């Protein structure tokens with residue numbers, strides 16, 4: 213399901229076979245997925261029998277995405293962040309680098325495809341709002357360790373394998389440090405290439421502007437609208453400029469309906485607020501969560517159980 217990021221270079225995937233042993237500790241069980249930057253396998257710890265995910269990348273790749281991912285996950289672990297995979301091991305073997313992390317369950321992308329109302333591809337409002345709050349918490353935790361994600365999308369958030377109410381952010385292949393060694397915000401570059409996924413990219417990305425913390429939140433809002441109403445109005449467009457213009461157009465009050473139909477009015481407030489946040493500003497994450505909680509109360513909604521915990525939904529779905 214992984215959508216290759218728009219700017220992904222061609223990568224030679226590391227192919228590992230079932231039963232192959234890695235670093236004397238891990239046995240490959242099966243491939244879990246393949247993305248723009250490498251392959252991910254389910255592996256077993258030879259000593260404990262516990263299962264994990266192993267991500268691999270050839271050492272010849274000039275992009276060296278895995279090193280960044282290991283760094284980010286290690287920093288998150290040190291900060292005791294709660295919405296991420298646990299980094300278990302990392303290393304280098306033969307001609308590839310690898311890292312081992314805890315397993316995630318289904319992604320929001322996959323879960324959205326299996327709703328109760330199967331033609332609508334959306335979550336119930338209570339689930340959508342509650343999940344949205346957890347995604348904001350994850351974004352804040354990542355920003356707190358000095359990194360932007362820059363490729364948030366429903367395919368990069370998942371439930372925890374063991375706790376279906378826990379939301380985990382993963383895939384830091386596009387992450388970028390936005391703070392300097394003294395803890396200040398780095399100066400923006402004059403121009404930055406397109407990063408991320410067209411559908412969810414913030415407007416700054418369309419105009420080659422350096423991304424900042426607010427941009428991860430703008431992306432989150434597009435994702436939030438999609439899981440709430442089942443679609444984004446520019447979903448069929450493929451031209452970068454056309455999608456950028458569409459996103460701009462939806463800022464005007466007379467076009468709000470096109471983007472926000474079926475969403476709580478708090479989403480419009482959130483967009484208006486985010487549009488005021490500048491490059492160096494620390495966004496008010498709490499304001500977003502409070503607005504979402506306000507929507508839960510105003511609509512008299514229950515957060516739990518999540519849609520995927522409901523018996524009717526489980527009958528429909530094939531969870532991994």
Ligand SMILES: Nc1ncnc2c1ncn2[C@@H]1O[C@H](COP(=O)(O)OP(=O)(O)OP(=O)(O)O)[C@@H](O)[C@H]1O
Pocket residue numbers: 213214215216217244245246247248249250251252265297313314315316317367382383384385
């Ligand atoms: N911790 C994990 N547990 C289970 N599956 C995982 C885990 N990490 C990644 N995967 C699977 O591997 C796929 C690719 O992983 P990931 O998105 O991290 O790689 P990528 O090469 O950066 O992909 P993309 O091109 O989507 O950015 C995911 O879509 C998911 O199916």
